[in-house]
Structure formats: C-alpha cells, structure tokens
Amino acid sequence: MASIFDETTINGMTLKNRMVRSATWEGMCEPNGKPTQKLIEHYRNLAKGNIGLIISGYTYVSPEGAQAPGMMGLYNDDFATEMEALVRAVHDEGGKIAIQLVHIGGQSPPSDNGPIAPSAIEAPIYKAIPKEMTLADIATVAQAFADAARRAKSYGFDGVQLHGAHGFLINQFLSPLTNKRTDDYGGTVEDRCTFLMDVYKKVREAVGDDYPVMIKLGVKDFLDGGLEVGDAVYAARKLSMHDIDVIEVSAGTGASGDKSAARTKINEPKDEAYNLDLARKLEEAISCPLMVVGGFRSYEVVEKAIDRRGMDYIAMSRPFIREPGLVRRWEEGDKSKAKCISCNGCFKPGMQEGGIYCVVEAKFREKDS
Numbered sequence: 001m002a003s004i005f006d007e008t009t010i011n012g013m014t015l016k017n018r019m020v021r022s023a024t025w026e027g028m029c030e031p032n033g034k035p036t037q038k039l040i041e042h043y044r045n046l047a048k049g050n051i052g053l054i055i056s057g058y059t060y061v062s063p064e065g066a067q068a069p070g071m072m073g074l075y076n077d078d079f080a081t082e083m084e085a086l087v088r089a090v091h092d093e094g095g096k097i098a099i100q101l102v103h104i105g106g107q108s109p110p111s112d113n114g115p116i117a118p119s120a121i122e123a124p125i126y127k128a129i130p131k132e133m134t135l136a137d138i139a140t141v142a143q144a145f146a147d148a149a150r151r152a153k154s155y156g157f158d159g160v161q162l163h164g165a166h167g168f169l170i171n172q173f174l175s176p177l178t179n180k181r182t183d184d185y186g187g188t189v190e191d192r193c194t195f196l197m198d199v200y201k202k203v204r205e206a207v208g209d210d211y212p213v214m215i216k217l218g219v220k221d222f223l224d225g226g227l228e229v230g231d232a233v234y235a236a237r238k239l240s241m242h243d244i245d246v247i248e249v250s251a252g253t254g255a256s257g258d259k260s261a262a263r264t265k266i267n268e269p270k271d272e273a274y275n276l277d278l279a280r281k282l283e284e285a286i287s288c289p290l291m292v293v294g295g296f297r298s299y300e301v302v303e304k305a306i307d308r309r310g311m312d313y314i315a316m317s318r319p320f321i322r323e324p325g326l327v328r329r330w331e332e333g334d335k336s337k338a339k340c341i342s343c344n345g346c347f348k349p350g351m352q353e354g355g356i357y358c359v360v361e362a363k364f365r366e367k368d369s
C-alpha cells in the first residue's frame with residue numbers, strides 16, 4: 001500500500017514523505033528579487049513542518065519576466081549569499097527545496113524589453129500588447145532558464161521546477177489561444193511544444209542527468225480556444241521520453257474565472273482534488289512520477305489519491321500558508337482536515353504589506369489577544 005509517509009527518491013533526492021509545498025509566491029523579496037531574512041525564516045518554518053519537498057515561489061529568470069511584487073529573481077549571481085542561506089535554513093531543519101523558474105511572458109508589466117510573448121496578442125485579461133518574440137529572444141530566454149538552473153544547483157537547491165502552467169510564457173507557447181506563430185514554434189501541437197522542449201533540454205544540459213528537473217504543467221486553460229488536455233498529454237509524453245523527473249499537474253490561468261488554479265469554495269471532500277481527474281489522463285502517457293495540486297484539504301482525500309488513484313506526490317499551497325505544520329500534525333496523529341478555507345485572502349497582504357499570510361488566522365489571533 002502506497003502511503004503519505006513513504007520515503008521516496010527522485011533522481012537522487014530522497015524525500016521523507018509524499019507531501020509537497022506547491023510553489024507559492026510570498027512577496028517577501030526586495031524589489032530587485034533579492035531574498036530577505038523574512039523570506040528565509042518563512043522557509044525555515046515550512047521545513048520545520050516536515051513537508052517532504054518545498055517548492056519555492058515562482059522565480060524570474062530574466063528581469064523582463066517578472067510579475068508580482070516581492071517575487072524572487074535568479075537572473076544573475078548577485079544574490080548567491082541569500083539564496084545559499086535560504087537553502088541552508090531548509091536543510092538545517094531536515095527539509096528539501098526545489099526552486100520554481102518562470103518567465104511571465106505576455107503577462108509581465110511593460111518594461112524596456114517587455115512584455116514579450118509568442119505572438120503580439122494580449123494575454124487574456126492583461127491589457128498590454130506584447131512584442132512577438134524573435135528567434136533570438138526565444139534563444140535568450142531559454143538560455144536564461146538554463147543559467148538560472150545552473151545557479152540554483154550551485155547554491156545547493158535540491159532540484160528545479162519549470163513553471164509551465166497558469167498562463168505564463170511556457171503555457172503561452174503551448175496554448176493555441178496565445179500562440180499564433182507560423183514558424184517552428186507554433187501551429188501544430190508538436191510545434192507549440194518546441195519552446196518548452198528547448199527550455200527543458202537546455203536546463204537539463206546545464207544541470208546534468210543526475211539532478212532533479214521537474215515541471216508544473218498546466219494541462220487545460222479553461223478558456224475558449226485555449227490549451228486542452230490532449231495537447232498537454234502530448235507535451236507530458238515528450239518530456240517523459242526525455243527523462244523529466246516529475247510532472248506536477250495544475251490547470252487554469254488568471255483569466256479562467258472559477259476554474260483558476262487557486263479555486264475558492266472548497267467546502268466538502270467532493271470539492272477537493274479538482275485536478276485529479278485531469279492528472280489521471282497523463283498516467284498512461286508517462287513513465288515518470290506524477291504530482292498533482294489543487295484543493296487537497298482532507299487526509300483521507302490525499303491518502304486515497306496516493307493509494308488508489310495512482311498519484312506519487314500531492315502538492316498543496318494555501319493550506320501551508322495557514323498551517324505550515326500541517327504534515328507534522330497529520331503525522332503525529334491529528335488527521336483533521338486542513339484549516340484553510342480557500343478564500344484567497346492571502347494574496348492581498350502579499351501585494352500590499354510585504355508578504356503573504358493567512359488573514360483568517362490573523363483575525364483569530366487578534367481576537368484571542
């Protein structure tokens with residue numbers, strides 16, 4: 001019987017359980033992307049909670065690929081000391097940490113060199129019309145992913161995860177809604193996968209075969225004319241054939257309304273695990289481990305997804321904002337469901353107060369004091 005607390009190994013990285021902190025932007029970096037002590041302590045606290053693998057917040061690989069305030073940046077070697085301290089904080093508590101690498105593409109705010117995107121059409125709900133990427137831009141961005149991955153490995157991160165979901169650049173290339181190119185990078189599903197495979201192969205080359213390279217793959221946009229799961233299965237098969245180490249399944253973009261990546265109204269077990277059926281569509285196509293994120297809240301739902309529905313890893317984001325110690329709590333015998341009410345109130349303090357936190361928990365604390 002496969003269980004939450006099995007020890008597993010991903011390309012040399014041994015994890016003490018199958019629970020993963022899915023990438024979560026914290027908004028705690030300096031404006032140039034440099035990690036702060038507050039962020040480092042945030043990671044130390046997560047690691048104390050006994051989470052098998054922590055995936056960092058999305059981290060931009062080149063300056064024009066940034067988005068939210070306080071995002072982490074890895075576009076040069078200037079933050080080596082802080083990045084190493086962050087990794088050390090996790091390792092000191094017995095945890096493992098991978099860094100999530102992203103380029104936002106057409107959703108970036110306007111800048112000297114951006115936004116850039118596969119095609120000069122606005123990403124849904126983002127009003128700036130991006131510049132269509134030239135072949136030189138494509139090569140530069142793919143190289144930026146590889147350079148960032150090489151840096152991450154040298155700072156001690158246990159692995160990297162490519163952000164291929166939520167309507168960002170890799171997803172923009174995969175999606176027929178945002179990719180109208182007629183060259184080798186657009187058109188058929190094979191051509192829409194070219195950028196993803198360029199990035200993956202360059203990253204793999206930069207870090208070597210014996211280092212975990214994972215992807216968070218958006219498998220459906222939930223937008224008219226957008227990415228559908230059949231095309232995502234094609235992409236997943238291709239990545240698996242080229243030895244990607246883990247595929248984490250997510251879905252939805254910022255424009256997908258009630259089907260966005262971080263859905264609200266998760267009240268009962270039947271509302272949970274909302275990407276599980278999509279994830280199962282990838283099972284047959286791939287030979288690497290499968291991870292799924294989206295709405296997991298109950299111990300029983302997590303355990304069943306692992307033992308009976310074929311998932312290797314379960315990732316969660318919002319529950320760990322409210323309860324960084326959730327996995328440890330479950331392990332110690334209190335298996336009641338996560339306290340997170342999926343209200344998405346955690347985004348606002350990240351935008352306005354220099355860092356995310358659970359606003360519901362904060363209200364309770366205020367009342368108690």
Ligand SMILES: Cc1cc2nc3c(=O)[nH]c(=O)nc-3n(C[C@H](O)[C@H](O)[C@H](O)COP(=O)(O)O)c2cc1C
Pocket residue numbers: 022023024025026056057058100163165166216250261262263293294295296315316317318319344346347350356
């Ligand atoms: C505050 C916040 C920040 C997020 N930041 C990221 C991110 O940096 N990268 C990413 O892939 N997903 C990000 N997400 C999405 C989550 O990783 C996850 O896919 C989504 O919230 C669904 O999982 P959950 O129900 O366990 O929260 C974020 C979500 C929240 C609430």
